Amino acid sequence: MSRAATAALRDPLRGLSTWWTMLKICLEERLVYRGDFALGTLMRFLPIVTQVFLWTAVFSATSRSDIAGYSRNDIVAYYLLTMLTRAFSSMPGLAGGIARSVRDGSVKKFLIQPVDYVSFLLAARVAHKLVYYAVAVVPFGLVFFLCRSYFPPVPDATTIAAFLLSLVLSFLLGFFMEATLGMLGFWFMEVSSIVFGYMLVQYLLSGHMFPIDLLRTVPVGSGGVSLADVVHWLPFEYTAYFPSAVWLGKVRGPELLGSLAIEAAWVVAMAIACRIAWRRGTRRYAAFGG
Amino acid sequence: MNRYLSIFGTFARACLVRDMTFRANFILECVTSLGWMSMNLAFYLLVFTYTPEIGKGSGWSKAPFFAFVATGLIINAIVQAFFMPSAEELTEMVRTGGLDAVLVQPLDAQFLLSLHRVDFSSLANGLVGVGLLAWALGRMDHTPPAITWLLYPLLLLCGVAILYGLVIMLAAATILMGRNQSLYDFWFYLTNFSRYPAEIYAGPWGGPLRTVCTFVIPILLVVNVPARVIAQPLTGEAWGAVAAAVIAAIASLIASRLVFQRALARYRSASS
Numbered sequence: 001m002s003r004a005a006t007a008a009l010r011d012p013l014r015g016l017s018t019w020w021t022m023l024k025i026c027l028e029e030r031l032v033y034r035g036d037f038a039l040g041t042l043m044r045f046l047p048i049v050t051q052v053f054l055w056t057a058v059f060s061a062t063s064r065s066d067i068a069g070y071s072r073n074d075i076v077a078y079y080l081l082t083m084l085t086r087a088f089s090s091m092p093g094l095a096g097g098i099a100r101s102v103r104d105g106s107v108k109k110f111l112i113q114p115v116d117y118v119s120f121l122l123a124a125r126v127a128h129k130l131v132y133y134a135v136a137v138v139p140f141g142l143v144f145f146l147c148r149s150y151f152p153p154v155p156d157a158t159t160i161a162a163f164l165l166s167l168v169l170s171f172l173l174g175f176f177m178e179a180t181l182g183m184l185g186f187w188f189m190e191v192s193s194i195v196f197g198y199m200l201v202q203y204l205l206s207g208h209m210f211p212i213d214l215l216r217t218v219p220v221g222s223g224g225v226s227l228a229d230v231v232h233w234l235p236f237e238y239t240a241y242f243p244s245a246v247w248l249g250k251v252r253g254p255e256l257l258g259s260l261a262i263e264a265a266w267v268v269a270m271a272i273a274c275r276i277a278w279r280r281g282t283r284r285y286a287a288f289g290g
Numbered sequence: 291m292n293r294y295l296s297i298f299g300t301f302a303r304a305c306l307v308r309d310m311t312f313r314a315n316f317i318l319e320c321v322t323s324l325g326w327m328s329m330n331l332a333f334y335l336l337v338f339t340y341t342p343e344i345g346k347g348s349g350w351s352k353a354p355f356f357a358f359v360a361t362g363l364i365i366n367a368i369v370q371a372f373f374m375p376s377a378e379e380l381t382e383m384v385r386t387g388g389l390d391a392v393l394v395q396p397l398d399a400q401f402l403l404s405l406h407r408v409d410f411s412s413l414a415n416g417l418v419g420v421g422l423l424a425w426a427l428g429r430m431d432h433t434p435p436a437i438t439w440l441l442y443p444l445l446l447l448c449g450v451a452i453l454y455g456l457v458i459m460l461a462a463a464t465i466l467m468g469r470n471q472s473l474y475d476f477w478f479y480l481t482n483f484s485r486y487p488a489e490i491y492a493g494p495w496g497g498p499l500r501t502v503c504t505f506v507i508p509i510l511l512v513v514n515v516p517a518r519v520i521a522q523p524l525t526g527e528a529w530g531a532v533a534a535a536v537i538a539a540i541a542s543l544i545a546s547r548l549v550f551q552r553a554l555a556r557y558r559s560a561s562s
Binding site: 040043044046047049050053054056057058059060061062064067068193196197200203204209210214215217218 | 318322325326329332333336337339340341342343344345346347348475476479480482483485486489490491492493496499
């Protein structure tokens with residue numbers, strides 16, 4: 001644990017006040033770009049329009065009433081919900097920013113200041129997300145209202161609670177996964193190609209592209225195990241598919257609890273990995289000049 | 291014309307030399323770009339395990355649909371390789387004043403700004419597109435008539451011309467607005483509409499959207515017309531679409547030229 005993190009533990013109030021100051025600075029910084037945020041958010045719904053038409057065409061050509069347990073309305077609602085879950089779990093620029101701070105040496109200030117770098121990044125990301133939600137609530141609200149007929153009735157309180165918990169966990173999971181990737185900058189300097197590879201796998205296996213349930217028909221080996229079963233144990237589906245599937249009632253009861261446990265375990269694992277990478281990375285880090 | 295061809299040859303050679311200097315990076319770029327494409331192809335294959343065609347009675351069953359996808363890959367690879375890298379640079383050139391240096395060159399500014407950088411790694415997807423097209427043609431119910439082989443390359447060029455016009459108009463918007471990152475995002479979202487057969491845009495919302503994307507911003511003609519010519523039997527309606535694509539390509543080139551010239555006339559230097 002870094003010196004700053006140890007100090008924060010000794011004096012929790014001081015630690016909290018530092019954290020609050022970091023959050024305030026980042027909030028003010030982020031609010032400068034609110035217009036860009038709103039426009040960008042609305043535009044991000046455009047690809048969903050083509051997905052809605054594509055799936056409508058697919059359903060019109062098949063005699064099935066559902067595909068992998070999803071009706072046409074479910075599929076549309078699913079894509080809209082993944083937009084919401086990705087708003088929590090996606091961390092644009094995080095890994096690249098960490099690697100850049102290692103490359104250009106700006107990370108060294110966190111080695112001498114009583115501020116923990118990972119906590120600072122987390123505060124900055126919370127601020128980024130808070131501003132994003134404050135601005136994005138309008139376009140999101142508009143699109144969800146216009147598309148309300150695609151959604152099933154509002155689920156019970158337990159499902160909503162599980163959904164909210166899965167969203168918070170997906171934020172933390174997304175943060176620690178990308179931060180760990182960024183820490184690889186201590187070893188590789190440039191991580192853009194690693195991040196690109198990660199994004200590729202993430203896009204396919206997170207459920208951003210299609211519901212993971214579609215992979216239940218894709219066998220892996222000969223033991224009756226499907227690709228969806230394998231993906232279930234990986235962290236990716238918890239950043240898009242899982243929260244959406246919870247809201248739509250596709251994951252219930254013991255399966256829901258088990259999946260939440262897997263998601264929480266991945267958050268802890270990635271947080272530890274991030275800390276280890278930071279500690280080992282700063283040990284081998286060398287900075288020159290002023 | 292010869293002078294411009296020779297200058298473009300020099301640009302292309304310089305970019306190829308640069309790419310080959312950083313060979314590992316070049317290969318990595320090809321691999322990542324092929325990775326994205328393979329992922330999309332895997333998605334389409336998955337979709338076809340659940341349905342015989344995209345849109346009831348549309349004729350876009352598996353083989354014709356993959357011919358459609360291949361056509362899109364070829365057209366986009368050409369645009370991504372020859373026009374997009376230069377257009378992307380323009381955003382920063384306007385903001386930093388780098389555009390001034392281009393304007394004082396004894397060459398046409400539009401030529402210089404839209405063709406000075408070539409990204410050869412983008413052509414990898416196009417090559418796969420050609421292979422995919424051959425695969426799809428071998429699995430189709432009908433053999434395309436001889437005239438198709440004349441029409442198809444011409445319509446590919448029309449598709450490229452329409453997209454080029456769009457890129458240039460977005461570049462012109464960059465000049466007018468000083469800096470404009472969102473409009474390049476808009477490019478990605480807009481071209482997204484051309485990724486699927488026009489038949490999927492049906493119903494009370496799809497119909498008007500199809501009309502707008504065909505006649506106002508002719509993005510639906512880019513891939514749909516050449517793909518239809520090669521993947522489906524040539525009917526009277528197809529000939530109408532061919533004429534529409536040719537007219538749209540010419541109109542797109544003329545409109546983009548006019549808009550770009552207007553934008554340049556209003557450009558105020560940013561450098562000191």
